[in-house]
Amino acid sequence: MNDRRRFLQASALAAGALALPTLQARSASGARVVSTWDFGVGANQVAWKTLSAGGSALDAVEAGARWAESDLCNPTVGRCGNPDRDGVLSLDASIMDGDGRCGSVAALSDIAHPVSVARRVMEKTPHVMLVGEGAQQFAVQQGFERRKLLTPEAEKAWREWLKTAQYTPEINAERRSRPGGSSNHDTLGMLAIDAQGRLAGACTTSGMAWKMHGRVGDSPIIGAGLYVDNEVGAATASGVGEEMIRNAASFLVVELMRQGRSPADACREAIARVVRKRPEASKTLQVCFLALNKHGEVGAYALHRGFVYAVCDTDRQDDLRDSASVYTSEQT
Numbered sequence: 001m002n003d004r005r006r007f008l009q010a011s012a013l014a015a016g017a018l019a020l021p022t023l024q025a026r027s028a029s030g031a032r033v034v035s036t037w038d039f040g041v042g043a044n045q046v047a048w049k050t051l052s053a054g055g056s057a058l059d060a061v062e063a064g065a066r067w068a069e070s071d072l073c074n075p076t077v078g079r080c081g082n083p084d085r086d087g088v089l090s091l092d093a094s095i096m097d098g099d100g101r102c103g104s105v106a107a108l109s110d111i112a113h114p115v116s117v118a119r120r121v122m123e124k125t126p127h128v129m130l131v132g133e134g135a136q137q138f139a140v141q142q143g144f145e146r147r148k149l150l151t152p153e154a155e156k157a158w159r160e161w162l163k164t165a166q167y168t169p170e171i172n173a174e175r176r177s178r179p180g181g182s183s184n185h186d187t188l189g190m191l192a193i194d195a196q197g198r199l200a201g202a203c204t205t206s207g208m209a210w211k212m213h214g215r216v217g218d219s220p221i222i223g224a225g226l227y228v229d230n231e232v233g234a235a236t237a238s239g240v241g242e243e244m245i246r247n248a249a250s251f252l253v254v255e256l257m258r259q260g261r262s263p264a265d266a267c268r269e270a271i272a273r274v275v276r277k278r279p280e281a282s283k284t285l286q287v288c289f290l291a292l293n294k295h296g297e298v299g300a301y302a303l304h305r306g307f308v309y310a311v312c313d314t315d316r317q318d319d320l321r322d323s324a325s326v327y328t329s330e331q332t
Contacts, residue, residue: 033192040310057192057200065115076186081206098199098230104220189236217241223251233293263291264299
């Protein structure tokens, strides 16, 4: 009997050893990164260099967000962002690992890579968020260079805006914007799952053009613009940040996935709650959600037609998809 037991145990161990490479190969092929808006394609491609080499989801989303902050020139993200109504360019960013660690910065001026400062907050301090002068002081202490970021094009656009000083966010303006343009509610939100099945996410933005000085949107607020949980999935948001803050929106999407909803269904229900709470306001505001669950499934939903998101994995590096929406006629 003992010989038979040892034989069965040895057979089981051998079968497990034979199966291991297959499981590892399946896991490696499951790496994926998704991002908001059409410039998410470029951010994903940068992040994919890390993921395809077996790197972590956290490193990947930081790399993709850094590309958006520096190499991309967009009036709502990073160095080319439009300033507030006082002519000050301030940046917001957050980063979150699937194990619950997170960091963020808000109203950060003259520092080119807020997402990396946010990661330092996560890894080097006992805090989650630093803002304003304190965030800048910390960044400089951590070796980040302080330099003026406001571009001549953005300053020119601000001076032109001062002639009327009218604050009127436009739905999907970011899809028509140029450097120095009038985009009002864009964000790079990025979510990734790596070969080991770990999740991470990042958000970075310059916020609404011509906002009140000191205004902070949802992007640096964990649970509003970004939330990640290895047990369930991850979500990020774009659009008018106040609506995401009012609804703890990204956390809501993840919790809906925890209850068994697909990423798309979770995003749709979160949008439905925004509409139920503020039906009139929802007709003039854009709100968008993007989600990725722990199995690598992707979903999105928006208030208004026009939201697009990018998907990158082993099979495709430049997949751009249109999101479903509540309202199907895009404002022009």
